[in-house]
Amino acid sequence: MSKSTKIWDLPTRIFHIALALLVMGAFITVNLGDDWMKLHGQIGLSILALLSFRLVWGVFGGYWSRFSSFPLHPKKVMNHLRDKSRHSINYPGHNPLGSLSTLVMLLAFTLQALTGLCSDDEVLFSGPLTTYLTSSQVEFATYYHSEIGQPLILILIGLHVLAILLYKFVFKQNLVTPMITGFKEDLQDCEASQDNFGSRLLGLFIFLMILSLLFYFLPI
Ligand code: HEM
Ligand code: HEM
Secondary structure (H helix, E strand, O other), X not given: OOOEEEOOOHHHHHHHHHHHXXXXXXXXXXXXXXXXXXXXXXXXXXXXXXXXXXXXXXXXOOHHHOHHHOOOOHHHHHHHHHOOOHHHOOOOOOOHHHHHHHHHHHHHHHHHHHHHHOOEXXXXXXXXXXXXXXXXXXXXXXXXXXXXXXXXXXHHHHHHHXXXXXXXXXXXXXXXXXXXXXXXXXXXOXXXXXXXXXXXXXXXXXXXXXXXXXXXXXXX
């Protein structure tokens, strides 16, 4: 009988689905016209809350959601890249490249949300931090948000989905099911992530605190 191990706790899985849906929402609203920019900003601020939550969860979350469990040491990444059999290794959490790409994505989305707060569409809507900035700072943030951040994010999402499909169809590793159910099969003996009622409640509490603070101090 194959052994299942809890790897992704519920808060991490909900974070992932919510991030994917809200990022889609941010792209859809910005293309619907000026009347939708307020909602775009609100979605962006909720994304920032999710990302801040993930930062905290990277310290207090289930074992495999913690950044300290990411195999990110340059030696590990290099060994992983050199190892010809790397794609058949069943890592419990993210593999070295997956860990790196997770951090790059988190950083790119954070920059996108932060520059959004400082952007101005020069029609009806501007981010809540624009009032504290000079016009050249706002211009730079808006430039980054539209011309650099937007394509960067699209490229990262494209690569992300491509990598997942590559693992599924070429390397025969299903990474999607564990991100939905939380469980991975047939792992060598390894730590399981804590994921009980108390830890889930803590995750919800942390997220709601961050969300309310952001919407209180940066009303959109
Ligand atoms: C990670 C979250 C976010 C994503 C993925 C995102 C994405 C985008 C995209 C794709 C555009 C269109 C750029 C273009 O077509 O030139 C845009 C424009 C804009 N966004 Fe965001 N955004 C995010 C967060 C925010 C936030 C939090 C705010 C403000 C509260 C904001 C305010 C704006 C403004 C003002 C524009 C218009 C800029 C212009 O006219 O060039 N965004 N955003
Ligand atoms: C806008 C769309 C998406 C964004 C922004 C996104 C973002 C992310 C992020 C940040 C992580 C790291 C999770 C963490 O440790 O917190 C991740 C992991 C993952 N994502 Fe996505 N994702 C998106 C769409 C998708 C889609 C459509 C799929 C399914 C095909 C998917 C499947 C996965 C899987 C399987 C992992 C775990 C990878 C591993 O085991 O190393 N994602 N995603």
